[in-house]
Amino acid sequence: GQNIDQPTEMTATEGAIVQINCTYQTSGFNGLFWYQQHAGEAPTFLSYNVLDGLEEKGRFSSFLSRSKGYSYLLLKELQMKDSASYLCAGNTGGFKTIFGAGTRLFVKA
Amino acid sequence: DTEVTQTPKHLVMGMTNKKSLKCEQHMGHRAMYWYKQKAKKPPELMFVYSYEKLSINESVPSRFSPECPNSSLLNLHLHALQPEDSALYLCASSPPGGGGNQPQHFGDGTRLSIL
Numbered sequence: 434g435q436n437i438d439q440p441t442e443m444t445a446t447e448g449a450i451v452q453i454n455c456t457y458q459t460s461g462f463n464g465l466f467w468y469q470q471h472a473g474e475a476p477t478f479l480s481y482n483v484l485d486g487l488e489e490k491g492r493f494s495s496f497l498s499r500s501k502g503y504s505y506l507l508l509k510e511l512q513m514k515d516s517a518s519y520l521c522a523g524n525t526g527g528f529k530t531i532f533g534a535g536t537r538l539f540v541k542a
Numbered sequence: 543d544t545e546v547t548q549t550p551k552h553l554v555m556g557m558t559n560k561k562s563l564k565c566e567q568h569m570g571h572r573a574m575y576w577y578k579q580k581a582k583k584p585p586e587l588m589f590v591y592s593y594e595k596l597s598i599n600e601s602v603p604s605r606f607s608p609e610c611p612n613s614s615l616l617n618l619h620l621h622a623l624q625p626e627d628s629a630l631y632l633c634a635s636s637p638p639g640g641g642g643n644q645p646q647h648f649g650d651g652t653r654l655s656i657l
Contacts, residue, residue: 526642
């Protein structure tokens, strides 16, 4: 099967930088997406990579290495409101997307 | 507020009831999705419609029946649900192009409880 793995929880300090890693099987994934989900709310799209390399969007950046089956989301200048779950998701062809279990990020003062 | 609107926000129903969840978007997206999400779990894909045609059914039980009346609307008809069907049901849409490899925009979801 196709799996996406990411750490269950992370804790970081306000103002710091945090990197959330995601690994997946290299076969059959066309693009890697990152979503943010606050408790009780809908996921919101943050960033995605189709090609290898770094995509930067303000405080959020995402990196992809297709040969290594590896992606990360980088959050800079952390704010308390960044406390949320971060979901790594892969497009496996057509309209099918598989989500990782999510990484719960706790930002402390 | 999101650009994908789901109603109702909350729904409590008995196992013999028939109800429908509704989803609407006006962004010109031509793919629409239903997901089921249990607490502290990732969204699980149920159905995908592309250009108003059912593209994916992830072996969902027939007590869930999707419908896409037009490019802006997506319904999920519910009948004879089980307590384990209690979950957050998320609707999403994505723009055309890219063969489906596009970011998805999610609604706020309908929190469904089966008694």
